Amino acid sequence: MIDYVLRALWYMLPAYVANPSAVIFKGKIPMDLGRKFVDGRRLLGDGKTWRGFFGGILGGCLIGLIQNIIAYSFPNEIFPPFGRFGNSWTYLGLSMVVVMILSIGSMTGDAAGSFIKRRIGLERGEKGYLLDQWPFVVFSFLFAYVFFPNFFVHAFWNLPAFITIFILTPMLHRIVNILGYKLGRKEVPW
Numbered sequence: 001m002i003d004y005v006l007r008a009l010w011y012m013l014p015a016y017v018a019n020p021s022a023v024i025f026k027g028k029i030p031m032d033l034g035r036k037f038v039d040g041r042r043l044l045g046d047g048k049t050w051r052g053f054f055g056g057i058l059g060g061c062l063i064g065l066i067q068n069i070i071a072y073s074f075p076n077e078i079f080p081p082f083g084r085f086g087n088s089w090t091y092l093g094l095s096m097v098v099v100m101i102l103s104i105g106s107m108t109g110d111a112a113g114s115f116i117k118r119r120i121g122l123e124r125g126e127k128g129y130l131l132d133q134w135p136f137v138v139f140s141f142l143f144a145y146v147f148f149p150n151f152f153v154h155a156f157w158n159l160p161a162f163i164t165i166f167i168l169t170p171m172l173h174r175i176v177n178i179l180g181y182k183l184g185r186k187e188v189p190w
């Protein structure tokens with residue numbers, strides 16, 4: 001069972017790294033270009049910028065590249081590559097596409113979380129509780145499921161992995177944000 005959980009966490013790393021990477025890259029031009037939704041509130045708000053979005057994807061892809069290089073160099077069951085499970089380097093490209101999809105899913109989910117936060121009247125940067133933490137997981141899963149269903153089933157579709165990820169993610173998120181705050185990268189510790 002522990003190997004299911006470890007493997008799922010391994011495969012979640014790009015999605016996990018993408019989010020704090022966005023904070024490091026943070027930009028100026030908001031993704032919603034300042035536009036408002038029908039409720040008169042911002043679509044996403046100033047906390048979601050294009051630079052952050054793409055910087056986040058880049059961060060996710062970088063960690064994924066390192067992971068794939070490790071996985072192809074030292075073939076093993078628990079920390080496998082993202083694409084084909086053979087140990088052929090010719091699959092690196094495919095593995096990186098999977099990594100990219102997970103990273104894009106993560107940043108899209110992050111924006112979706114902000115969209116919901118704005119709809120329920122939470123200001124940019126206000127504590128969203130699980131809305132800061134679960135949407136990026138859900139969207140990473142969703143993107144993986146849509147584009148690479150076999151990978152999704154192999155990587156995440158088991159109860160121990162599901163439970164661990166949904167419970168562990170808010171804790172990890174909290175720790176990383178307190179760190180970001182102490183290091184002066186974030187204005188608030190959440």
Ligand code: CTP
Pocket residue numbers: 022023024025026027044045046047048049050051052053110113114117123124125126128132190
């Ligand atoms: N950030 C960014 N672009 C993104 C995501 C994050 O520029 N796509 C930067 C912003 O500077 C943002 C910071 O990272 O303020 C922290 O991210 P997050 O906590 O996700 O955003 P919030 O400011 O809390 O905004 P929201 O309430 O919409 O979640």
Ligand code: MG
Pocket residue numbers: 125126132190
């Ligand atoms: Mg926030």
